[in-house]
Amino acid sequence: MGEAPDIEAVFRAEYGRAVSVLVRFLGDIGLAEEAVQDAFATAVRTWPETGIPPSPAGWIITTARNRAVDRLRRESSRDARHAEAARLYAPDAAPEESPVRDDRLRLIFTCCHPALALQSRVALTLRLLGGLNTSQIARAFLVPEPTLAQRLVRAKAKIRDAGIPYRVPRDADLPDRLGGVLAVVYLIFNEGYTGDPALCTEAVRLGRLLAELMPDEPEVTGLLALMLLIEARRPARQDADGVLVPLPEQDRALWDRSLIAEGQGLVRRCLRRDRPGPYQIQAAINAVHSDAPTAAATDWGQILRLYDQLTALAPTPVVALNRAVAVAEVAGPAKALDLVDSLDLPRYHVLHAIRADLLRRLDRPAEAAGEYARAAELAESAAERAYLDRCRRDLDHRTT
Amino acid sequence: MKHYLLSVVQPTGGQPPAPDALAEIMRNVEAFNDELRAAGAWVFAGGLHGPETATVLRPQDGDVLITDGPYAEGKEYLGGLCLIRAADLDEALEWGRKAALATTLPIEVRPFVDRH
Incomplete structure (x- = not known):
C-alpha cells in the first residue's frame, strides 16, 4: 500500500477538468457537480485500500459518469428532463475529452459570461474551475456564506434557464469575451493582493491553465506574466510587523527568482510576437523592475516609454497615475505633481x-x-x- | 430551440422622437423584423399603445374587478415586444443587440420556460 493517497491534491488538480467534462456529458452544471462530488466521495472510501489509480482524473470522470447515469435512471420516474438525459446518454457514450478544445475552456467562458453579474462570474470560476468550496470563497470575499451560496445557485439557474451556451465563443466574439475572462482572473488576483493570498495562487493557476489552453493569445500570456512577476515580490512586500514595504524599499534578495525567470521569459515571448496589449505592457513594466539589481538601477526611461504605450492603448486615470510615478523619476517630482x-x-x-x-x-x-x-x-x-x-x-x- | 422574449423598455413620459427620426426607427425596426423572418427566428413582434390605454382585471372573492390604467406605474413601461426562436442565449443576445440599435431603446431578453 505504502503512502496514503493524497486525494485532496487530486481534488484540487482535477476537479475543474472533471466537472467540465461532465457538464458536456450531462448538459447541466448542478448535475455535473453532484456526480463529481459523488466520485470523490467514492475515492475517499476506496483509494486508501486500492491506492491512487494510474490516471486519477480518468478514474474520477468515469466514476462520476457512471454515478450520474445511475442517478438519472433512479430519478427518471419523477423528472422528465432527467429521463430524457438518461435516454440521450446511454452508459456506453463515453465522456471522452474533446480532442481540439479542452472542456475547461468552454466552462471558463460559461462562468465568465457577460449576462452574469461580475460577482457571480468570479464566484463560479473559483467554485467550478478552482474547486474552492463555498466557505473558502465567502471568506476570501468577506461575504456571509449563505449569500455566496445563494449567488452560486442563482447563477447556475440562470445558465440553465436562460440557455447560456457551453462553448468557446466564435472568432468574431472571441476578443471581447476573452477580455471578460481575463478581467475575472485579474480581479481574483487583485483581491488576493491585498487580501487572502490563496486567491493569488488560484488566479495564477487559472492564468497557467488559460495560457496552456490558448497559447496563441498574447494577452493571455501577458496576464500570466504580469501575475507571476507581481507574485514573485510577495515575500518582500511586508516586513516582520506586517507593514507594507513599497517596491523601492524592498529587499530584492527575497524576490522569487524562479517566478521572475518564468515571467520574464513570457514577456520576451510576447515581445517577439509583437501584438501588444494592456496586460503584456504591464507585464513588461514589471519585468523592467525585476531586472534592476537595486531600486536606484531601475531603467525609468524604459518604464516611462512603456507607460506611454499603455496610455495609447488604455487611457485610464489609473494608468495616468502610475505613469506620473515614472515621470517623477525621469523629469522630477514637480512635473509629476502637475x-x-x-x-x-x-x-x-x-x-x-x-x-x-x-x-x-x-x-x-x-x-x-x-x-x-x-x-x-x-x-x-x-x-x-x-x-x-x-x-x-x-x-x-x-x-x- | 428555445424561445426568448425581447421587451422594448420605454421611458415613461419621454419626449417622442421627431417625425424624421421616428420614420427612420420604424424603417430600422421593419428591417430587423425582416432579418428575423429570413433567419427563421421570427415568431411574433409588435408595438404596444401606451400604459394609459391599459385595463386591469383583478380576481376578487370569486368575481373579477375591472379597473382603468396600468397594473403598476413605473419609470419605464413595456413599449413593444418581440418573440423569437434561438439556439441559446448568445444567439438571443445578438438579436437583442440588433433590436436595441433599431429601436434606440433598451431591450430586455428573457427566456421562456421550456415546454416538454
Missing part, C-alpha cells in the same frame, strides 16, 4: 499616497502629512495603513 493634480480619482488611496510622496520630495511636509493621512483613511489593507501612518510619523519627526 500630472497627478489633473486626475480625478478622489477616493483612490494610491493617488493620495503618491501625492504625499511627491509633496515630501518637494519639501512641502505639512501638505504631505495631510495626504498621507487621507491615503491611510481610504486604504483597504492594514499593511498599507500601517505603512502610510509610519510615513506620516517620519515626516513629523523631520519637521520638528
Whole structure:
C-alpha cells in the first residue's frame, strides 16, 4: 500500500477538468457537480485500500459518469428532463475529452459570461474551475456564506434557464469575451493582493491553465506574466510587523527568482510576437523592475516609454497615475505633481499616497502629512495603513 | 430551440422622437423584423399603445374587478415586444443587440420556460 493517497491534491488538480467534462456529458452544471462530488466521495472510501489509480482524473470522470447515469435512471420516474438525459446518454457514450478544445475552456467562458453579474462570474470560476468550496470563497470575499451560496445557485439557474451556451465563443466574439475572462482572473488576483493570498495562487493557476489552453493569445500570456512577476515580490512586500514595504524599499534578495525567470521569459515571448496589449505592457513594466539589481538601477526611461504605450492603448486615470510615478523619476517630482493634480480619482488611496510622496520630495511636509493621512483613511489593507501612518510619523519627526 | 422574449423598455413620459427620426426607427425596426423572418427566428413582434390605454382585471372573492390604467406605474413601461426562436442565449443576445440599435431603446431578453 505504502503512502496514503493524497486525494485532496487530486481534488484540487482535477476537479475543474472533471466537472467540465461532465457538464458536456450531462448538459447541466448542478448535475455535473453532484456526480463529481459523488466520485470523490467514492475515492475517499476506496483509494486508501486500492491506492491512487494510474490516471486519477480518468478514474474520477468515469466514476462520476457512471454515478450520474445511475442517478438519472433512479430519478427518471419523477423528472422528465432527467429521463430524457438518461435516454440521450446511454452508459456506453463515453465522456471522452474533446480532442481540439479542452472542456475547461468552454466552462471558463460559461462562468465568465457577460449576462452574469461580475460577482457571480468570479464566484463560479473559483467554485467550478478552482474547486474552492463555498466557505473558502465567502471568506476570501468577506461575504456571509449563505449569500455566496445563494449567488452560486442563482447563477447556475440562470445558465440553465436562460440557455447560456457551453462553448468557446466564435472568432468574431472571441476578443471581447476573452477580455471578460481575463478581467475575472485579474480581479481574483487583485483581491488576493491585498487580501487572502490563496486567491493569488488560484488566479495564477487559472492564468497557467488559460495560457496552456490558448497559447496563441498574447494577452493571455501577458496576464500570466504580469501575475507571476507581481507574485514573485510577495515575500518582500511586508516586513516582520506586517507593514507594507513599497517596491523601492524592498529587499530584492527575497524576490522569487524562479517566478521572475518564468515571467520574464513570457514577456520576451510576447515581445517577439509583437501584438501588444494592456496586460503584456504591464507585464513588461514589471519585468523592467525585476531586472534592476537595486531600486536606484531601475531603467525609468524604459518604464516611462512603456507607460506611454499603455496610455495609447488604455487611457485610464489609473494608468495616468502610475505613469506620473515614472515621470517623477525621469523629469522630477514637480512635473509629476502637475500630472497627478489633473486626475480625478478622489477616493483612490494610491493617488493620495503618491501625492504625499511627491509633496515630501518637494519639501512641502505639512501638505504631505495631510495626504498621507487621507491615503491611510481610504486604504483597504492594514499593511498599507500601517505603512502610510509610519510615513506620516517620519515626516513629523523631520519637521520638528 | 428555445424561445426568448425581447421587451422594448420605454421611458415613461419621454419626449417622442421627431417625425424624421421616428420614420427612420420604424424603417430600422421593419428591417430587423425582416432579418428575423429570413433567419427563421421570427415568431411574433409588435408595438404596444401606451400604459394609459391599459385595463386591469383583478380576481376578487370569486368575481373579477375591472379597473382603468396600468397594473403598476413605473419609470419605464413595456413599449413593444418581440418573440423569437434561438439556439441559446448568445444567439438571443445578438438579436437583442440588433433590436436595441433599431429601436434606440433598451431591450430586455428573457427566456421562456421550456415546454416538454
